[in-house]
Amino acid sequence: MAQHDHDHEGEHGSALSEMQLRVRALETVLTEKGYVDPAALDAIIETYESKVGPHIGAQAVAKAWVDHEFKKALLADASKAIGTSREGNPRGEHLVAVENTPDVHNMVVCTLCSCYPWDVLGLPPTWYKSAPYRSRTVKDPRGVLADFGVHLPPATKIRVWDATAETRYLVLPMRPEGTEGWSEDRLARLVSRDSMVGTGLAKKPEEVA
């Protein structure tokens, strides 16, 4: 993948990768033609590197754990519930929250490309976009879970959601035991990105101590 490129470039400005040069050429053409504004591109990158990420989804999950009415609203219409709970920070449409229970575990995949709930989780990790995850999740979800070190009881029903249209799925993981009386902010630290995709579970209290 691109990782090795990263090691050789950067501050020294030497040994720019072929892709770095190719993308720079593309940006120059688009800029000179007046199609894009490099300052706006900088701001988009900054947004996805530091503003939009799984902390948004984690806050919604934590709120659903402590606020029954919010949980009902989230499961009924997640776009609306999360949009209105974040004043002045509207979220995109067509978000559907699916709830994990002791009997049912939900997992989300996009077999056709890389559809992912950017608004609440940020950009997807490489594994989500990879051929192994996209090919296997709909056929062998327990095998995929094992790759993440997750082993569910054999009787647990597995519900896979293949995001083939513009609907985006967010898993509402189960609240871990031993968290009675915790605040939303403290609970949110237990909500990993993977737990909201369904390839993980919420962390146990001792994991974030």
Next chain:
Amino acid sequence: MDGVYDLGGMDGFGSVEPESNEPVFHAPWEGRVLAMQRAMAYTGVWTIDMVRYAQERLPPDIYLTVPYYERWALAMERMLVERGLADSGELAAGRSLHPGKPLKRKLTRDVLEQSLIRGGFARPARAPARFAVGERVRAKNIHPRTHTRLPRYVRGRAGVIELLHDCHVFPDTVAMGRGEDPQWLYAVRFDARELWGEEADPTVSVSVDAFEPYLEPA
């Protein structure tokens, strides 16, 4: 099209390898590609389905082997050339050799926040939904030569309508520049044994979001 991008259920790709503390971008060019894609989409020259279709039309070996954002870049270059927004000589030279085409709008910092909110794909319905939640349906055995969002692994298989989402723009026509042609969208649940045979795990079911034209009564 029956392309390699339609990966669901294929074997041989190995195990999933999560990366701990993964950065948002692995190299600076990845962020530039993502940002350029967002900015170009904002101008209105193409839609998300056109972008997907451009990636699906990449040669299969390229699609499967290049890094994710390189795939985006290759598809973007192709769309620019196809639409006469830039030519291959300019992309090779790394500079504009002809004036740009006038575009509807341009993404600037002052509209950034608004521009990054995901657009809505729901449209007013032109007819009542054909299927109801709980109804059994079959995914049609269709093989369009162009863009479609019905994965191969459910074609010909029977399932149950689980959710009625809304009436959404239809990717199959949008990707081809033939208009939005809005269609009802459903989540359809299939048992793993219906998809993968009697040996499959009976605790597993898989839902896909399927547009009404993909479905028939079962």
